[in-house]
Each structure stands twice: as C-alpha cells, then as structure tokens.
Amino acid sequence: MKRSTLKDIAKLTGLSISGVSRALKDHPDIAPETKEKVREVANALNYHPNPNAQHLQSKQSKTIAVILPEVNTFFFPELLQGISNVVEQHGYFLIFLQSDNRFSREKELIEYCIQMFVDGVLISVSAETTNLEHLLKLQEMGAAVVQIDRVLSNGTIPFLTINDSAASMKATAYLIDKGHKKMVGIFDDARLSMTLLRIEGFERALQLHQIAIEEDSILIVQDGEDVEFKLSKLLDENTSITAVFTMSDKLLVRAYHAINQLGLKIPDDIALISISDGKAPQYLFPGITHVRHSGEVVGIAAATLLFKILSGEKIPGQLHEVETTLVELDSV
Amino acid sequence: MKRSTLKDIAKLTGLSISGVSRALKDHPDIAPETKEKVREVANALNYHPNPNAQHLQSKQSKTIAVILPEVNTFFFPELLQGISNVVEQHGYFLIFLQSDNRFSREKELIEYCIQMFVDGVLISVSAETTNLEHLLKLQEMGAAVVQIDRVLSNGTIPFLTINDSAASMKATAYLIDKGHKKMVGIFDDARLSMTLLRIEGFERALQLHQIAIEEDSILIVQDGEDVEFKLSKLLDENTSITAVFTMSDKLLVRAYHAINQLGLKIPDDIALISISDGKAPQYLFPGITHVRHSGEVVGIAAATLLFKILSGEKIPGQLHEVETTLVELDSV
DNA sequence: AACCTTTGCTCAAACGTTTGATGTTGAAAA
DNA sequence: TTTTCAACATCAAACGTTTGAGCAAAGGTT
Numbered sequence: 001m002k003r004s005t006l007k008d009i010a011k012l013t014g015l016s017i018s019g020v021s022r023a024l025k026d027h028p029d030i031a032p033e034t035k036e037k038v039r040e041v042a043n044a045l046n047y048h049p050n051p052n053a054q055h056l057q058s059k060q061s062k063t064i065a066v067i068l069p070e071v072n073t074f075f076f077p078e079l080l081q082g083i084s085n086v087v088e089q090h091g092y093f094l095i096f097l098q099s100d101n102r103f104s105r106e107k108e109l110i111e112y113c114i115q116m117f118v119d120g121v122l123i124s125v126s127a128e129t130t131n132l133e134h135l136l137k138l139q140e141m142g143a144a145v146v147q148i149d150r151v152l153s154n155g156t157i158p159f160l161t162i163n164d165s166a167a168s169m170k171a172t173a174y175l176i177d178k179g180h181k182k183m184v185g186i187f188d189d190a191r192l193s194m195t196l197l198r199i200e201g202f203e204r205a206l207q208l209h210q211i212a213i214e215e216d217s218i219l220i221v222q223d224g225e226d227v228e229f230k231l232s233k234l235l236d237e238n239t240s241i242t243a244v245f246t247m248s249d250k251l252l253v254r255a256y257h258a259i260n261q262l263g264l265k266i267p268d269d270i271a272l273i274s275i276s277d278g279k280a281p282q283y284l285f286p287g288i289t290h291v292r293h294s295g296e297v298v299g300i301a302a303a304t305l306l307f308k309i310l311s312g313e314k315i316p317g318q319l320h321e322v323e324t325t326l327v328e329l330d331s332v
Numbered sequence: 333m334k335r336s337t338l339k340d341i342a343k344l345t346g347l348s349i350s351g352v353s354r355a356l357k358d359h360p361d362i363a364p365e366t367k368e369k370v371r372e373v374a375n376a377l378n379y380h381p382n383p384n385a386q387h388l389q390s391k392q393s394k395t396i397a398v399i400l401p402e403v404n405t406f407f408f409p410e411l412l413q414g415i416s417n418v419v420e421q422h423g424y425f426l427i428f429l430q431s432d433n434r435f436s437r438e439k440e441l442i443e444y445c446i447q448m449f450v451d452g453v454l455i456s457v458s459a460e461t462t463n464l465e466h467l468l469k470l471q472e473m474g475a476a477v478v479q480i481d482r483v484l485s486n487g488t489i490p491f492l493t494i495n496d497s498a499a500s501m502k503a504t505a506y507l508i509d510k511g512h513k514k515m516v517g518i519f520d521d522a523r524l525s526m527t528l529l530r531i532e533g534f535e536r537a538l539q540l541h542q543i544a545i546e547e548d549s550i551l552i553v554q555d556g557e558d559v560e561f562k563l564s565k566l567l568d569e570n571t572s573i574t575a576v577f578t579m580s581d582k583l584l585v586r587a588y589h590a591i592n593q594l595g596l597k598i599p600d601d602i603a604l605i606s607i608s609d610g611k612a613p614q615y616l617f618p619g620i621t622h623v624r625h626s627g628e629v630v631g632i633a634a635a636t637l638l639f640k641i642l643s644g645e646k647i648p649g650q651l652h653e654v655e656t657t658l659v660e661l662d663s664v
Numbered sequence: 665a666a667c668c669t670t671t672g673c674t675c676a677a678a679c680g681t682t683t684g685a686t687g688t689t690g691a692a693a694a
Numbered sequence: 695t696t697t698t699c700a701a702c703a704t705c706a707a708a709c710g711t712t713t714g715a716g717c718a719a720a721g722g723t724t
Contacts, residue, residue: 003449003473005680016704021682029702048447052388053680056709061384070413072628077409081402084430093448096428098416115380116425117335141335253615260617283585283612285592296404337710348674353712363672385710388679668723675716680709687704694697 004045012041024049055117063093064306065113067123069101074249075149075277075295076124082299083122090307092119103128110134113143120144120306125152127191132157144309148302150192156317158309160302162293164194167324168201168247169208171273171291175243176209178332180271183243184234186219186227186251195220198247198275227254228261235262235270243271243332249280256284271332278327287329298322336377344373356381387449395425396638397445399455401433406581407481407609407627408456414631415454422639424451435460442466445475452476452638457484459521464489476641480634482524488649490641492634494625496526499656500533500579501540503605503623507575508541510664512603515575516566518551518559518583527552530579530607559586560593567594567602575603575664581612588616603664610659619661630654 010017015038023030023038030038041047055061064087068076080096087094095118099106106126113121114137121143123135132154139145139157147159168185175183185202187195199218206213216234221227235241235258244259246252252274256266264270266286274281274290281288301322309315338356342349347370355362355370362370387393396419400408412428419426427450431438438458445453446469453475455467464486471477471489479491500517507515517534519527531550538545548566553559567573567590576591578584584606588598596602598618606613606622613620633654641647 007680017681018683018705019703021680022703025682031702034702050388050680051448052384052393053709054682056382056384056388056680056711057682059709071403071409071416072413073409077403077405080428081404081430084403084428088429093427094429095425096412096416097420097426098413116383256615257617280615283588283615285589339710349711350675350713351673353710354673357712361672366672382710385679386712388681388710389712391679666724669721671718671720673717673719675714677714678712682708684707685705687702689700689702691700692698694695 003050004042004047005050006047008045009038009041009047012045013038059117060119061093061117062091063095063116063118064120064122064303065095065097065109065116065118067097067099067106067109067113067121069099069124069126069150071096071098074279075293078277078279078295079124079149079299079302080295082296082301083303084299086300086303086307099126101126101128103130107134110138114138114141118143120146120310122146122148122302122306124149127189144306146302146306146309148298150194151319152193153319154317158305158315158317158320160298160305160320160322161194162298162324163321164197165201165204167275167291167293168198168245169205170201170324170326171245171275172202172205173209174289174326175245175271175273175332176205176211178271180243180332181211182238182240183245183271184217184219184231184241185245185247186221186231186255187247188221188251190220195247202245202247221251227251228258231255231258232262235259235264241270243273246272246274249274249276252276252288252290253280253284256288267331273332275324281327281329281331286331288331289329290327292325292327294322294324335382336374336379337382338379340377341370341373341379344377345370391449392451393425393449394423395427395448395450396452396454396635397427397429397441397448397450399429399431399438399441399445399453401431401456401458401482403428403430406611407625410609410611410627411456411481411631411634412627414628414633415635416631418632418635418639431458433458433460435462439466442470446470446473450475452478452642454478454480454634454638456481459523462523476638478634478638478641480630482526483651484525485651486649490637490647490649490652492630492637492652492654493526494630494656495653496529497533497536499607499623499625500530500577501537502533502656502658503577503607504534504537505541506621506658507577507603507605507664508537508543510603512575513543514570514572515577515603516549516551516563516573517577517579518553518563518587519579520553520583522552527579534577534579553583559583560590563587563590564594567591567596573602575605578604578606581606581608584608584620584622585612585616588620598663605664607656613659613661613663618663620663621661622659624657624659626654 006017006020009020023035097109135145145157151159246255266272276290277295278292281290338349338352341352355367429441467477477489483491578587598604608622609627610624613622
C-alpha cells in the first residue's frame, strides 16, 4: 500500500494542495462542506501527514531523548515509565539511548541528539562523566536539558533528584529511633555525588544522636561481590552491630544475601533498611523497611520540568528535589 | 547558536549547494582539495545534516519502535537493553512506547508508528490483544513487524519467544529428577498463549514420568495477592507437596513470600523452581534454581530478525525460538 | 586542428508540508 | 449600477537535502 499525500487528496477532491492542508487543519477559510468532503477522502485514502515534511517546516522534531547508563537496574525502568507517560501526554516522541556507563559513548549519544534535532534531553550521566561540556553544547544548540538521578552540577543545567542526604538521614534516624545503637552503612561507587550525599546524611544522623562514627560504620564497596565478603566479615567480627543500612537496591539484595548466609534472622538478629525504589523490598522476606525513592515520580517530575523549559519558562540550573517517603515493612 | 545548513557552507566556500552536498558525501566528482575545504568549513560551522530533510528525500525514518505492555517488570528491561544495542549498532533510532497492557492504547501506538514512518516495530502484545489486524495494517504500510515474548499467531507475522513448553518441561523434569513426586505449578493470566504452553509443558513432564495430575497440581492465579493466599492454603492442607514450580518471576517472588511466611525452609522443607530472567533468583536467599529466559538474548535475536526483514530477506510468519538454560542454584 | 574524454562543477526538480499573499466569486450596501 | 467586503480558494515560496542531467574547461588522441 502506497502512502497517500496531500496531493492525492487534492486530485480526488479537485481542490488545491493548500486547500486540502487547510481543510484538514480546520482553517476558517474553508467551507464546512468542503472540509467534510476532504476529511472523507483523507480517511478513505488512509492519509497521514508526513512528519518529516512537517518537522522540516517547523524546525522541530517533537522528540525527547532519554539517556540512561543502563536500563537494567532497579530504578531506571520505573523512571523510564514515568518519563514515557509525560512525554506521550505532550504528544512528543521518546527516543531511548543507553550510555552503558561510558563517557565516550555518552558523548556520541549527545552528538546523535544534536543531529536528530531533539527538542529535549533527559540524562542520567554515566559513572565516568566528570564534566558537562557535551551537555552545554547541546543546550547551545537550543535543546532543553535536564539531569536526573545521578547528577553533576555546573550551575547552568537544571537537575532533579531526591534529596539524597535527607533520605539517608531519614532511614538512619529511623533505625536509631527503633533503639539501634551500632550500625553499618553500605555505600556504592564514591565517584558519584549521590554517594557522597548519602554518606553525609548517614553521618549527620549519627552525629545528631550522639552516636560515634567509627571506622567500621561505613563500608564502601566497588561491586556487588564485595558486599557479601566485607559485610560477612564485619558482622562476624563485630557482633555488637544490630542494624545495616544500604544506600541502594543493588546493595540491599547483596546485604540480604550475606545476612541470610550467616544464618542471621531479619529483623530479630539484625535490622535491615535501605533507600529503594520499593520493588526489591517487597520481593524479599520479610519485607524490607525502606525510604522510597520512586522512579516513576522522579521521571514524571523531570519530564514535567523539561516541558516547562520547552515552553519558554526560565528554570535555574540548580537542584530540583523530589520527596521521599518512609515505607515501614518488617525488617527493623 | 543557529544551526548551519548546506547553503551556509556553500556561501562560505563559493560552491553550489549540490557541490557541497557531494563534497561531504565524498562523491568522486569533487576535487580532493575542494572536499578538504568543504569539510573544514563544515566543521567550523558545526554542520549536521538535517535528518528530516534527508528522510523526506529517502522516504524512510531509520527508526525502529518497541512497544511493550510495561517496562516495569522483570523481563522487559533486559529485553529493551538487548534490542537497544542491536538497533544502535545498525545506526537506527529506537523509539520506545508503552501500551500499559491495554488493547486500545496499543492500537493508538500502532497508528502513531504509521504516522512516524517507522521502518520496523518490535512488539510484545498486551494481555487484552486477541487479534492482529492493527499489526497487519502496519505491515501493509511497509513496516517490518516482529512479535516478542507474548505472542499471537496468525501465520503472517513472525514472532520470537523461548520454547515455552520446553522450558516448563525442563524445570519440571528437574524437580522430578531430584526425587520430587508431588508438586504444584503456579501459572499466570490464562489469556496468554504463553501461559497455556507453559501449563502444557508442566503437564507433559508429569505424564512422561507417570506422575498423576491432580486437581491441585495446577494453580492459576489472577494477580500477585492470589498466589500468597492460595499457595499458603494449599501447602497448609496438603503437606505431601514437596516442590513448587512458578512460570514467571512475578509469581516466583510471591511464592517465595508465601513459603517463608509459613515458616518453611527452602530447599529443606520445600523446593522452589521457576522460569526466570535470572535476576530475582539471585536476589532471593537461597538462590533459586531456574530455567533462564534471558531478556537480553531474546531482544538481540528479535532485533536481528527485524533487520533481516528490513534487508529484504523473506522471513516466515512463524515461531522463531531462543534457547533456555537451566541454572542450578540452591533452592531444590 | 578537429574531436573526444575526463574532471569538476552547477542547475533544477523533487520529497510533502505550511503559510502569507493574492485572486475570484457573489451578495449586500450605497 | 457601481462599490465593498466577506467567503472561499489558489499560488508560490520556503524548509534542507539529494540526484539526474547538463555544461565548461582542460587535457589527450588522431
């Protein structure tokens, strides 16, 4: 089946191409009956306007790109879902790109976006990214840019995350509140500002409640394997520890494993709490109490912010925060 | 920064627009030094061809769409990852759409794809979808279409899944092999052919080993909550059951919960096995033995199949299968 | 010297749409 | 009867690129 164009409709209706165009756009210059006829023919021909031609005219692509380090993680699928909804709601297209956590790839993708004339980009930077020049270039080319979740600040690109430090504090304070005196916090890749903020929140909660921060209060791990090894060792040696805090889902499941492996019971022998998107905590048994960091909410907020920028609103290149909530399940 | 066009380069170099176009495309008609100069100027102006203009010419969009019921599930993120890689490798764009498991939305999205001139569509149909006319229309418009994971057959649209019945059999046979005589299989939404096939595999394994299929051998549930309720009841009443098989990750985590809730120990009191993408089994403790259904592998295979179609290869509208492997962890 | 080839480029049309300017009616107002 | 003005429609240019056809000049062959 060949695709029909305005020309085809024009031929069949005896109108001119521009007449048809206006009729389909409900332009007041066109007589109602004419419009009706045009619409009928258009329908019969299964007409769809060619978006390339339209965008060529209007100089925009009606496209938003999302760049994530990987989708195969706890938080990102939800994030993508939230973004996708808002974007479709605005009648835009979503193109989805993965940087595989590599800076070089991230730069390529940005070039790609520039070529594609994307109107906006939502990006969670790779772990390797340390400067934002590529994003600035994108901005200069007229695209709206918003950073999400993992962010770097340079004062000109708005970014949106949860209040990491507050989330961390909330979780830690809850443990203390429940009577725990000696606990360990497990943290991820220290290259990310997210990690530093979450460590800060953890420490601040301890200080606030006059609990000494010892050498083994904070465990920084490189990859998942590390958690099991280091935590097992720590819990074995230091039996006074009664609670574990993990900064992410990835670490949570590892800690869960380690604890079970040692034959410890949650929450009787040891309490476990995490910052989480809320999925893993439900899967595990017992349900893990967590500070909920909803990917969907962040996605919606980020996309909404982006469309504000697109509509011409001036948005400062600063932090825009999303709320977190404590979800009490059965692990503390 | 304004975006530069061929015209701008033409003005600066004194060449004609077509000359510039050919120079940038390394056309033999253009003198080497001229090409060099054009490239320099293009670089200086930060020139990128306008893809809308290009696609308007070439009548294609270099775009593949993926339509999934939801991404927020175990299998789909991995699937998306696999697809995304192949698509980018071919220099195509990926647009990502969600049907929210609604047939009406799915039809809208297909219309959308038609409008967008997408070259190909990878789709996992919604639970509500019972006919494929919308996909046929898409095919007629010249797009390549491949179904993934959840599929419906009509003989003209190729589809790609694991061999569901074989996977189910593999898991069940493993249980039997390990000495289990009385087991229950838990299955999902019976509207999907996937479910029927997996039930069939389960039953076939039992028959093959002369194990009677009783009324309570098969548990069909509507949603997650159901699993916990029904399974608890069943295990409570029927203590001769020594193993549970679940057809998906979603059911697996529910069953895991129910079993733990009852105070039963895996694998000592009861064995648990599942068809799974391999993530949840690692999170849980002990690790759950499963038949691995890799989203990434399926994604790669599906996208590869799609590009074969795009390159003109004739692909029958039938099943194309992907291998599954049994991963032995500690739950049986 | 007349002819052919090659080299290196330009012209112009085409892709499908949008839109400001312009043209043609017919009917109402002067 | 002439003017005026809606109402409805057409014309033509423009968006940025690609591409077949055409053309001038330089060099090579008889």
